[in-house]
Amino acid sequence: MVATTQNDARHTALASEPRRRALALITGSAEPMGVGAVAEALGLHITTARFHLEQLEAAGLVERQVARAGQRGRPQVLFSAVAAPLPVETAQQQLAQALAAVISEDDDGGRARSVRAGERWSAQYADVADAVAPDTLDAPVATVMPPLLRVLTEIGFEPEVRPDETTIALTACPFRAEARENPGVVCSVHLGLIKGLVTSLGHDAEGIRLEPFVQPTLCLVHLPATLAN
Template identity: 40%
Template sequence: MDARKVTRPDPGGVPALNESRSHVLAALQEAARPLSAGEVAKRVRLHANTARFHLDALVEGGLAERNVEDREQPGRPRILYTARPGSAHTGRRSYRLLAEILAGSLAAETPQPAQAALRAGRAWGRYLADRPPPFRRLDADSATRQLVRMLDDIGFAPESTDDGRKVLLHHCPFRETAEEHQEVVCSIHLGLIQGLLAELGAPVEAERLDPFVEPGLCIAHLSPTTSPES
């Protein structure tokens, strides 16, 4: 997924960080020496490729530096990362108040807020999808993996069940707003899932989203579809 689709810099040039990227930056800030992507991955419990994705985004955003290891030993030098001076003062911004204002306004002033939120979520889900090349179909497993990656980038800590019929969302990055305006926020989340799967032309679709089945768990229910979109 294009990192620019999920995390964009603000007009001042400082990127707003999602939870995973904040943890990666914190690992660099706390380290007494430059770290490789593999070392960062172990510290924050991410796959090495995912850690490298976030590290490269931090470099692009000016919060970290990337250098080739200076070594005299045989073997290929490693790529090492360090936090840039001053990055410790650049934390993740909170948009909770803005989210509360917008969700509350939509709920109060829109005749059918859930449907409007669902449409908005679907539009963004389509935008966040990495469509396959023409004439290539993704199978259900591949589409679900891309869905899980997208949800993980946003901060949902998702987990697909072995049968591929559910995606467990262990963390809601908008929990406070969702508890206050569940009809709006959870409809947006369902729309994101539906829109991404539809854009992929996946043979799987999202039937529903069960919010807060436990205090820290929401469940998206998936089912096969016999007519994937072109």
């Protein structure tokens, strides 16, 4: 029997859509695959592909081997699947959908309580504020962006900063199925998470907006050009 901690690690790893795609690609390959091949097949930057493969490896879903072809230079690292992916809809997802459905029965569709839940969730990442040097607090957006991106990446949103430098594109969502079912609840939780993180960094989060599903797989986070201290 797989230990509970390993099951949790696998659920966490597979919460990211790019990681699910990478695992499916490797599982379906007749031969072990290198980072470059995975990056090209999925349209990812090689550094991003390497990050996802390392997360899958840490969860015990893929394993690496070194290809030694008798050539000079650094040997190529190849990955192969060692376990079948978990079912698409896990018991945790079913629970999340059930809770969201109940909360959505509030008069406001559950938005207020969901934002508060997201703000409480952000406390799990309170240590991001420690990475901000005190002498950078005069540039609010520049101060907020790095730790915010780090947390959103860790959760699995695959964030990308738009050219205006105040908009974050969430190109993946580990809760997409739940969000489509109850966007007022799930997306409000995500908004609360972002607001809570910004507040923990010493700024007023009132002007932050989350624009869900501007495209089928894209949501946008809008930060005010100037965040009040």
